[in-house]
C-alpha cells in the first residue's frame with residue numbers, strides 16, 4: 278500500500294484495531310509484536326485479497342473464518358532447520374553440556390520450536406553426550422499445525438542434505454543417517470529420540486512460566502516481538518530457569534538492550550548463550 | 566525526531582561504492598546511517614568491519630531491537646531483513662525474500678520512510694537488481710530526499726536506472742559526490 282505522511286498515523290490506528298479484533302476473537306495476541314513486521318505481513322494479505330485498507334480487513338476477518346485463518350497464517354514465520362547455525366550447536370556441546378552433565382536429570386524447553394527441527398537436533402546432541410536418558414525436552418509453539426509436524430518428526434527428503442551438512446559442522450560424532458529412516462520423499466526421525474519429548478501449545482505472550490528449566494532455547498522468535506513484549510518474555514524466561522540455567526537466543530538476538538541483562542551472565546556473546554546468575558536469598562538482617 | 570537518517574542500498578559492486586560514500590563522511594556526521602548491501606546468505610558478519618576500514622564513524626552490524634543512534638553506521642546482517650520500528654529501534658526478520666533478496670533494500674527504505682518521513686535521505690548505488698526502486702519512491706512520497714549513483718559510474722547500472730525510473734530523484738552523482746552531498750546535510754535533515 279502506498280503511504281503518504283497523512284496516512285501513517287491513520288494506518289497505525291487501523292492496524293491497532295485489527296490486532297484488537299484478532300485478540301478478542303481468538304485470544305491470539307499480536308498487539309505487542311514488532312509493528313514494522315506486522316504491517317508488512319498484513320499488507321501482503323490485504324494486497325492478495327484486493328482489499329483497499331486494513332479497516333476492510335477487519336470486516337472480512339470478523340465475518341469470514343477462512344480469511345481469519347489466512348491472516349493468522351500470514352502473521353506466523355515458521356522457517357527452521359536442523360542444527361541451524363551449526364557453530365551455535367558446537368558451542369552448546371562444548372560449553373553448556375559439561376554443566377548439564379553435573380545434574381542427575383535435566384529439563385530443556387524449546388520455546389517457539391516451530392516444526393521441531395531444533396528439538397530433534399538437541400535430542401541428538403544429548404544422545405551423543407550420553408545425556409538423553411536423563412533429559413526431558415519440551416517443545417512449545419502457538420501454531421498447532423507446526424506442533425503436529427513436530428510430534429510426527431517427519432521431514433521432507435530434500436531438506437536432509439542441508440541437515441546433514443549442518444550436523445557435521447555442528448560437531449556430530451556419528452553419522453546423521455543413523456537418526457532417521459528414509460521413505461519415498463520424506464524421512465522419519467527415530468522413535469528413540471521422541472521418547473524424551475513433549476510437544477504442547479504455549480503462547481509466550483499470554484501463558485505463564487514453565488518451571489525450573491535447566492536450559493531454554495528461544496531462537497528467532499523474539500525478533501518478531503516489539504521491545505516491551507521482549508522484556509516481558511525475557512522476564513518469563515528468567516522466572517522459568519533454575520539458578521545457573523542457560524538461555525539461548527537466535528544469532529542476531531541479544532540481552533544487550535534488556536533491563537534484565539544483569540540477571541544473566543554472558544557465556545558466549547557470539548552464539549548468544551546466557552546463564553542465569555544465582556539469586557542469593559535476601560536475609561532479614563539490615564532491615565529496619 | 567531529534568535526528569535524521571540516511572538509508573543506503575547497494576548490490577553487485579557495492580563494497581567499493583558504499584565504501585567510497587562512507588569515506589566522505591566526517592567524524593561528527595550528525596545523522597544515523599543504515600546500509601543494506603546484498604550479500605550471500607551464508608556470508609559471515611565481517612561486512613561492517615570491511616566498511617569500517619574506510620569510515621571515520623563507528624560501523625556495526627545492526628542487532629535486533631537495537632536503538633538507532635545518530636553518527637553510527639548500521640549494516641544489515643546477511644540473510645535478515647532490516648526494518649525500522651516507530652520506537653526508533655531496528656527489527657530483523659527472516660520472512661521471505663523481497664526482489665530475490667534478504668536483506669532487501671525496499672524493506673529497509675519503506676519502513677524507514679514511515680518513521681523518519683522528511684528527515685530521511687535514500688541512496689541507491691550499483692547493482693544488478695530492481696531492489697530499492699520501490700523503497701526510494703516510498704521515501705519521496707513521505708517527503709524525504711533521493712540520491713542515485715550516476716549510472717555511467719556504476720559497476721552495474723541496472724539498479725540505479727530502476728531507481729531513476731521509479732521516482733523523481735534529487736541528485737544523480739558519482740559515489741564520492743554523493744558522500745560529499747550527504748556530508749553537507751543538516752543534522753535534522
Ligand SMILES: C[S@@+](CC[C@H](N)C(=O)[O-])C[C@H]1O[C@@H](n2cnc3c(N)ncnc32)[C@H](O)[C@@H]1O
Pocket residue numbers: 353354355356357358361388389390391392395417418419420423479480481482495496497498527659
Ligand atoms: C522462525 S520460527 C523459529 C523456529 C526455531 N526456534 C528456529 O530458530 O529455527 C518462530 C516460531 O515462533 C512461533 N511463535 C510466534 N509467536 C509466538 C508466541 N507468542 N508464543 C510461542 N511461539 C510463538 C511461531 O509460530 C514460529 O513457529
